[in-house]
Amino acid sequence: MTTHKELSEYELSLLNDPEKRASLKTKDRMAIPPQEMPHQNSVERRNNLEEVAIGYTLEQARIEAMRCLQCAKPKCIDDCPVNINIPAFIKQIAENNLPAAAEILKETTLLPAICGRVCPQESQCQKNCTVGKALKDVDKSVAIGRLERFVADWERTSNLAAVPKIKPETGKKVAVIGSGPAGLVVAADVRREGHSVTIFEAFHKLGGVMRYGIPEFRLPNDIVDKEIDMLKQMGVEFRTNFIIGKTRKLQDLIEKDGYEAVFVGTGAGLPVFMNIEGENLVGVFSANEYLTRANLMRAFDKTKADTPIYESETVAVLGGGNVAMDAARMAVRLGAKKVYVIYRRTEKEMPARAEEVQHAKEEGIEFRFLENAKRIIGDENKRVKAIECLRYELGEPDESGRRRPVKIENSEFILDVDTVIVAIGNNSNPLIKQSTPQIETTRWGNIVVDNNQKTSMDRVFAGGDIVLGAATVILAMGEGKKAAESINKLLAS
Amino acid sequence: MNKILFKQKLSDNVYLMRIHNPLICNERKAGQFIILQLDDDFGERIPLTIADADEKEGSITLIFQVVGKTTDELSRLNEGDKIANLAGPLGSPTHIEKFGRVVCVGGGIGVAPLHPIVQAMKKAGNEVITILGARNKDLIILEKEMAAYSDKQIICTDDGSYGLKALVTQPLKELCEENPKPDLVIAIGPPIMMKFCSETTRPYKVKTLVSLNTIMVDGTGMCGGCRVNIGNEVKFVCVDGPEFDGHLVDFDNMIARLNSYKKIEQKSHKCNLDKYLEQKK
Ligand SMILES: Cc1cc2nc3c(=O)[nH]c(=O)nc-3n(C[C@H](O)[C@H](O)[C@H](O)COP(=O)(O)OP(=O)(O)OC[C@H]3O[C@@H](n4cnc5c(N)ncnc54)[C@H](O)[C@@H]3O)c2cc1C
Ligand SMILES: Cc1cc2nc3c(=O)[nH]c(=O)nc-3n(C[C@H](O)[C@H](O)[C@H](O)COP(=O)(O)OP(=O)(O)OC[C@H]3O[C@@H](n4cnc5c(N)ncnc54)[C@H](O)[C@@H]3O)c2cc1C
Ligand code: SF4
Numbered sequence: 027m028t029t030h031k032e033l034s035e036y037e038l039s040l041l042n043d044p045e046k047r048a049s050l051k052t053k054d055r056m057a058i059p060p061q062e063m064p065h066q067n068s069v070e071r072r073n074n075l076e077e078v079a080i081g082y083t084l085e086q087a088r089i090e091a092m093r094c095l096q097c098a099k100p101k102c103i104d105d106c107p108v109n110i111n112i113p114a115f116i117k118q119i120a121e122n123n124l125p126a127a128a129e130i131l132k133e134t135t136l137l138p139a140i141c142g143r144v145c146p147q148e149s150q151c152q153k154n155c156t157v158g159k160a161l162k163d164v165d166k167s168v169a170i171g172r173l174e175r176f177v178a179d180w181e182r183t184s185n186l187a188a189v190p191k192i193k194p195e196t197g198k199k200v201a202v203i204g205s206g207p208a209g210l211v212v213a214a215d216v217r218r219e220g221h222s223v224t225i226f227e228a229f230h231k232l233g234g235v236m237r238y239g240i241p242e243f244r245l246p247n248d249i250v251d252k253e254i255d256m257l258k259q260m261g262v263e264f265r266t267n268f269i270i271g272k273t274r275k276l277q278d279l280i281e282k283d284g285y286e287a288v289f290v291g292t293g294a295g296l297p298v299f300m301n302i303e304g305e306n307l308v309g310v311f312s313a314n315e316y317l318t319r320a321n322l323m324r325a326f327d328k329t330k331a332d333t334p335i336y337e338s339e340t341v342a343v344l345g346g347g348n349v350a351m352d353a354a355r356m357a358v359r360l361g362a363k364k365v366y367v368i369y370r371r372t373e374k375e376m377p378a379r380a381e382e383v384q385h386a387k388e389e390g391i392e393f394r395f396l397e398n399a400k401r402i403i404g405d406e407n408k409r410v411k412a413i414e415c416l417r418y419e420l421g422e423p424d425e426s427g428r429r430r431p432v433k434i435e436n437s438e439f440i441l442d443v444d445t446v447i448v449a450i451g452n453n454s455n456p457l458i459k460q461s462t463p464q465i466e467t468t469r470w471g472n473i474v475v476d477n478n479q480k481t482s483m484d485r486v487f488a489g490g491d492i493v494l495g496a497a498t499v500i501l502a503m504g505e506g507k508k509a510a511e512s513i514n515k516l517l518a519s
Numbered sequence: 520m521n522k523i524l525f526k527q528k529l530s531d532n533v534y535l536m537r538i539h540n541p542l543i544c545n546e547r548k549a550g551q552f553i554i555l556q557l558d559d560d561f562g563e564r565i566p567l568t569i570a571d572a573d574e575k576e577g578s579i580t581l582i583f584q585v586v587g588k589t590t591d592e593l594s595r596l597n598e599g600d601k602i603a604n605l606a607g608p609l610g611s612p613t614h615i616e617k618f619g620r621v622v623c624v625g626g627g628i629g630v631a632p633l634h635p636i637v638q639a640m641k642k643a644g645n646e647v648i649t650i651l652g653a654r655n656k657d658l659i660i661l662e663k664e665m666a667a668y669s670d671k672q673i674i675c676t677d678d679g680s681y682g683l684k685a686l687v688t689q690p691l692k693e694l695c696e697e698n699p700k701p702d703l704v705i706a707i708g709p710p711i712m713m714k715f716c717s718e719t720t721r722p723y724k725v726k727t728l729v730s731l732n733t734i735m736v737d738g739t740g741m742c743g744g745c746r747v748n749i750g751n752e753v754k755f756v757c758v759d760g761p762e763f764d765g766h767l768v769d770f771d772n773m774i775a776r777l778n779s780y781k782k783i784e785q786k787s788h789k790c791n792l793d794k795y796l797e798q799k800k
């Protein structure tokens with residue numbers, strides 16, 4: 027475990043003297059050094075699933091909070107997808123008033139402990155933070171996510187989170203399909219209005235990608251469990267092993283089972299493959315499969331789990347997003363000696379959170395930029411033995427503004443690997459679409475919704491990855507919030 | 520929910536269980552399967568075909584062969600016990616219509632998934648011929664149940680202890696040579712048997728369906744672990760199947776993929792058996 031630096035005398039005096047705090051000028055605040063996140067040691071953590079980022083101490087959190095300038099027109103709020111009142115909660119941290127900080131967070135977000143951990147802050151709330159701008163380094167922005175996490179963790183570990191008030195029962199029933207962040211938010215907000223809510227989940231465990239995709243070393247299961255526990259205490263009912271479209275059709279929920287509104291939050295669980303030679307060899311996995319075995323089925327715990335996981339020495343992970351980082355870092359933890367991440371653009375274009383890329387590097391993962399897989403080569407038993415790649419260079423920018431990768435002819439080379447993990451994206455899960463043809467979807471299978479998250483089917487709403495394509499936890503939550511508002515409005519009339 | 524209502528040993532290591540689950544019972548169709556898991560945290564999810572259903576009782580019937588850890592543990596549960604997790608019905612149902620003459624070939628435990636298909640084919644007005652094959656007499660299951668829906672039944676054993684001393688492909692070939700030849704063949708059993716049944720019917724251009732038993736995790740199209748090559752396409756067995764045109768299936772790749780974890784599983788099975796025996800002492 028790494029410990030953080032001792033606080034300086036000046037910093038201590040700021041913590042203890044309210045007057046001194048009150049007299050801080052912009053210049054003084056900008057001079058406070060950004061507080062470093064304490065981390066688990068990069069060698070030790072290669073062998074465990076414990077969280078890598080340990081979290082600020084109270085002192086660190088308060089000092090970091092003092093770096094916030096309390097801007098009159100805070101850009102950070104605009105850049106947060108759920109518009110958390112960032113300067114307000116941060117101010118309370120500086121003043122050591124954590125209950126007030128927690129209250130402010132609760133006005134806008136249901137899952138602060140989770141978003142504080144997994145939001146891509148450098149491209150959201152921290153992107154245009156005045157401090158970061160002035161210091162010309164987004165890494166020096168106020169660490170909003172870490173502060174948000176700090177408050178949520180404090181509240182959770184001191185068992186202070188109170189069950190929200192529920193309005194008198196209305197006797198109306200709402201069905202929520204999928205227990206990912208979108209579904210959880212809908213359940214909470216609809217339940218608060220006094221409607222009864224049932225969440226249907228295909229898996230035996232709850233939380234969606236937060237459970238089966240994002241590994242424990244980034245988001246401990248306890249945190250997801252606590253949030254779900256809170257919903258249970260609010261009276262939300264959960265039906266696991268229940269696959270809408272298979273166990274029961276969506277229409278039947280409305281026509282036969284008396285649900286007055288349905289929210290579809292089924293996520294983007296359909297792995298995309300590269301369509302290259304050798305992709306079905308033994309030892310080629312989608313990141314979904316690899317991570318599900320390790321996380322949901324607990325295959326990491328090799329002595330206890332019945333579900334096996336492939337034993338690898340040398341692994342190539344294809345892709346450059348969060349999913350690729352998680353798969354690569356999980357492979358390290360499962361004992362691989364060498365892990366490559368192969369990405370066809372450069373580090374700058376990688377969609378993964380900057381922090382995860384940093385962590386991956388510290389854990390010894392080798393990044394191979396401007397390269398891409400061409401085919402996978404098998405041995406006589408049809409098991410992976412190598413991967414053939416091509417080199418790329420960056421050409422003109424494409425529609426997304428990112429420079430397009432262009433392959434360099436005759437640049438093939440071979441890497442010896444025994445495992446290939448494909449992490450190039452997910453399309454939307456087709457189960458609902460297939461069994462509910464009334465719901466309009468796009469060419470890519472995403473459900474089409476209006477501004478109120480309403481689908482083409484009466485009383486049916488949707489949000490999260492099933493609408494957005496593979497997106498983020500906070501965007502899924504934002505859509506859930508909007509959908510809940512619409513459902514509450516519908517049921518009020 | 521998921522209570523075991525009835526348990527019966529069908530042969531040396533094959534068991535039948537009726538399990539209470541009215542939801543799955545009502546929705547299921549021939550050709551579909553469930554995924555079950557015996558322990559919330561550390562259990563493996565395994566797919567088993569729904570061999571039958573009883574709407575009055577609200578139950579589904581599973582027939583399984585003990586091959587490894589999970590099936591072994593399942594076989595140790597008794598009437599009254601509950602299965603922790605049971606999800607389904609999964610997969611696309613068998614396409615049932617009146618084809619004419621339908622030959623249904625079941626090898627070993629493959630007779631179990633074949634059972635509801637034979638029922639449905641008969642009810643749809645087909646002439647149904649069943650061929651059941653196994654290593655020896657003791658391993659033939661559901662003989663009577665299948666006979667009840669068959670216009671003709673042929674039994675083969677490898678050692679000749681019952682019925683013909685032949686592989687199932689022999690009577691299958693003879694039927695293909697008859698006039699009229701079969702309108703449809705459905706073969707379910709070990710991958711190698713399905714491969715050779717498909718090879719047998721190929722020269723006669725008799726459409727042949729097989730039901731693939733790949734390794735699965737979620738069973739809902741999320742992981743891609745169940746993928747197989749069908750012609751020039753990659754398909755997911757859990758959502759696109761489990762039935763496919765046997766003439767298009769790349770069986771060699773499928774068999775290799777089935778063995779992905781063989782080494783680890785043998786280890787785990789052995790360790791756990793040792794533990795179990797330890798406890799018994
Ligand atoms: C490995 C990985 C890492 C990621 N890292 C990050 C990150 O660092 N930061 C970030 O912001 N985002 C990250 N994401 C993306 C983020 O997790 C998703 O955008 C978010 O979870 C989407 O939420 P959702 O509620 O729409 O769906 P999901 O979380 O996908 O949940 C959908 C749920 O619905 C269930 N379901 C599906 N079909 C049915 C059905 N027919 N009946 C019943 N239930 C059904 C599924 O089993 C699942 O539990 C990551 C994703 C992955 C895969
Ligand atoms: C759609 C579908 C329907 C099925 N229906 C039935 C059924 O009705 N009755 C029945 O007895 N079995 C059926 N199976 C096979 C059954 O799922 C496996 O026997 C079971 O998963 C083995 O689990 P285990 O833990 O006992 O053995 P493990 O210890 O996991 O494996 C033991 C051995 O079995 C092999 N194996 C592992 N998984 C599978 C698999 N999915 N299919 C075949 N072999 C496997 C392994 O290579 C290993 O050598 C079906 C499979 C599928 C995909
Ligand atoms: S929810 Fe995400 S974007 Fe909003 S403030 Fe928190 S970390 Fe930033």
Ligand code: SF4
Pocket residue numbers: 093094095096097100101102103112113154155156157168170
């Ligand atoms: S932009 Fe930065 S400095 Fe300004 S209020 Fe937001 S967090 Fe504070």
Ligand code: FES
Pocket residue numbers: 734735736737738739740741742743744745746755756757758
């Ligand atoms: S079992 Fe996961 S996609 Fe088929």
